[in-house]
Amino acid sequence: MAAPLTLLLLVAVTVRAALFRSSLSELISERVEVVSPLTAWKRVIEGLALLDLGVSPYSGDVFHETPLTIYLFHFLVDYAEVTFMLADVITAVALYMAVKDYNKQVFRKQKFALEADRYPLDCLELIRSPKEMYYIPLKVAMFYLLNPFTILSCVAKSTCGLNNAIIALFILSTIKGNVLLSAIFLSLATYQSIYPLTLCAPALLYLMQRQYIPVNFRRASFWWFIVQYAFMYLGSLFVIICLSFFLLGSWDYLPSVYGFILSVPDLTPNIGLFWYFFAEMFEHFRLFFLCVFQINVFFYTIPLSIKLKEHPVFLIFMQLAVISIFKSYPTVGDISLYMAFLPVWSHLHRFLRNIFLVSCVLLACSALFPVLWHLWIYAGSANSNFYYAITLLFNVAQILLVSDYFYAFLRREHHLTYGLYLKRKDGSEATLVLK
């Protein structure tokens, strides 16, 4: 398995290196779909330039990276391309190892269930074979590394790649069962962009499942574990925040980074839902809708973790997707992270309802983004509504994709309990509906 992965990494690095050297990289790094005000490399450079001038980078409204990022690039600015390629490689390898480990567990669980005769007889078609699961980790790595979205994001040197690497390391350490590392990487991811905070629910569920701690509010062991994890998480978050404070000697970065993410003052177009909505918002409703939209991102955690408490890895996938759709400054780099998980759910394909339509819409939108941007910004023959319409469509397609996978996952679970070929009372073939 190592050889194909190495080959894949080589191909991925070669493609990126070639693009870095080409004239396209300049063009790509200006694309609003690829870089947001939070992640643009141009703004990192600007922050460094401001530091050189002796001005606090957070005194202006151009730089919104965290202090650790600016210190990282203070030393690595000359090796930025290598850093970003390395971040992609780390993400891919971490996901590869995580999925490999996860598949092993899935397979073991399935074996136990089969031995215990827990599956209905007609469900044998749904049982996953080691042969089809063998290539899934490699496919995950490939989906991440060769996804055009990831490549664009890397070539544009969007710091989204770094955030993805941190989240991937978090997933790896969680799946490997390392509580401390999981908490540390989660706090790092939260520190970088608040939203990964919601991933603590799946992490807790997974780690408890692994340590055979029942999810039961009346049990002391459950609470004890939560306290432990929260202590490690908050402790490392505290250390990181204090470290940033001592690096710059002021708390300026808190409003400039987190206030900027939460209050959405910069309305630069992107692929998300926020920019045009808040550009066109009536001033006195602004705060209300801001709260609604931000709560919307965090809110799904609770019902999803209740529904999926037996399947934390699928919950991670769902959370990543929800974040990347509803976050305030999404870029294609965020999408590529949750899309890398799609091969893990390849066994759900028989239950997907409109995957063809959704993939067509996603492809068409990706092609139309630059076209309509050009028509609006350069040609002047279209207006902002055109670009906005495409972002709407793109987001609807993403929502349909995610909910389709969710549906398929739930349906498979239902079949594994009740049998694949269900019959009505009168014996005729039944159809399954949501009620």
Added chain:
Amino acid sequence: MAAHRCSFSAVLFALWGLSLLTVARGQEATLEGNDRTAVVDNPESVAGAAEQAAGQPAAEDRRWEATAVEEVSPTEAGGGSDSPAPKPAASPPSVPRPKDDFQEELVIRPLHSGDIYTSFQFRTLWETDFTRENKVSHYRLFPKSLGQVISKFSVRELHISFTQGYWRTMQWGQPYLPSPPGAELWVWFQDSLTDVDGTWKELTNVLSGIFCASLNFIDSTNTVQPSASFKPLGIGNVTDHRFLRYATLPREIVCTENLTPWKKLLPCGSKAGLAVLLKSEKLFHSSFHSQAVHIRPVCKDDQCKTTSWELRQTLNVVFDLHNSGQGKNEWSLFKMFSRTLTEACPVASSSKIYIDITDNSQGEQFELSPATPLLSQAVVLGDRRTFSVYDLTQQITFGTMRSLNLLIRGKSSQGDMLRPLLHAERYVAGYGLQTGEIHTLMYNNHPYRSFPVLLLDSVPWYLRLYIHTLTVTSKGKDNKPSYIHYQPSKDRVRPHLLEMLVQLPPNSVTEVTLQFERALLKWTEYTPDPNHGFYVGSSVISSLVPSIVAMDTNNSRERPLFSSFFPSKEESSYFVRVYTEPLLVNLPTPDFSMPYNVICLTCTVVAVGYGSLYNLLTRSFQIEEPSPGLAKRIANIIRKMRGVPPL
């Protein structure tokens, strides 16, 4: 009113008596003073004569000297007695000056482009201290509205200008008083003031009312605190830029409603004196119009023991030859202003018209009538200029017609202008509405001297500047600024401020480029005509330009007003401020007609996400039982009522 006037004259009388008593001692002092001024005067006139002699045939010399002698006598007389008494000859030179003093002046300079540059200056001096005495209630010549503003808002220095049109430095040379298109306001506050920003906000609102201008649009998003470019022009040593506020409104339109309140600040209003000429229908029918008010503390005398407040009101107009003339190169006061002069302002201690005849020493360029015997020389903007002087306080100036209608009849319009040593231009490069680049070009036309300039750029926050893209090149080489002061913008709070000190090599063009990104604003933040674009105020370039002739560093000496605004500290260079063009930048716009649609559509998409997840979360899979048909259901209801088992 009459009683008031009586008491005033009584006070004057008492002063008169006092002065008679002290006349013996005073005589000595004034004699000494006159000697000193003569000493100061002499080397210059000698130097001037020498220059003239070198440049011109000896035959011309005589006329020049004769007139120069004639010129010297009135200035001596005037220099000794600055009293506003109507008969200067009769008043003894030692009468103590009244507490305020008013001077008016008009400079007319025929430009090489064939246009005429006219510059009015009105100066009111008042020996009072608004800051020490708590309440100044008695106002004579100084306008009360401005006096109250100074004392209430602890203003140390106030400069405000309203300009319509752009000064074309390459065609017209340097103006006596530079100003950027639109409105410009900069104020130094007293260092005792604590809440500078609050006071600034109030002050702009008050000035907005006084001048009928949109100065109330000055807020934190267009106010900056330059660290080096705007030093106090009056006396005072506080240069902490925390007490300085500078703002421009490049979009401000200047018109009659701004001129009328400006004229009302003059002691004579527009009833008498030079202000009679200020008729708006003619003034605004010009290529360039700029009116300004400058208030600053100045030294009362040479010792500078006490300060007095100086109010300078200036008005600069460039009349376009092709705009109003019928092809004839002929100008007169009546033609320019549709008025002629009949008298000086009665309260003015001096009232003069200067006409720049430096390029016209033999009358080859234009012909001036009525001719005047008085000549004057002044060193202005690094150049020694010669002026014909008309003293309006002398009755002889008005001649038999009792009115003065100056006539300038041009003969030939060609002639090469001395290229201004420093000028600048600016433009926006790039296409599309995403990014752009500001180019500022600064020209040093000096053949062999390089000099440093201070460049000040204040750019609104919605053009996000990237300071790392700043490049300064001259003669194809990188020219690193020796000082950079950069303050990045805060969205909706404050603009970018960039100040830098750049050395301009001799005879070169220095190009400063800076990239920016255009922001998408909220739909309510756009102006009513968003596709017109957004204005970016002029860059300000301040510099000490090497001078060809020695500059006059003695600030207390009587000089024409137009040559004494920027005090020069050294003889070898003079201060120049150059404003570039304001920029007009387009921003991407949202569709203003559909906020409802956008809110509905976006909420629909969010609802699709919420709904589909909600569906999957709350419902469970069930086997679909086919629902019975309508007829069957009705039949079942009837059977239920009958107590029969359903079908």
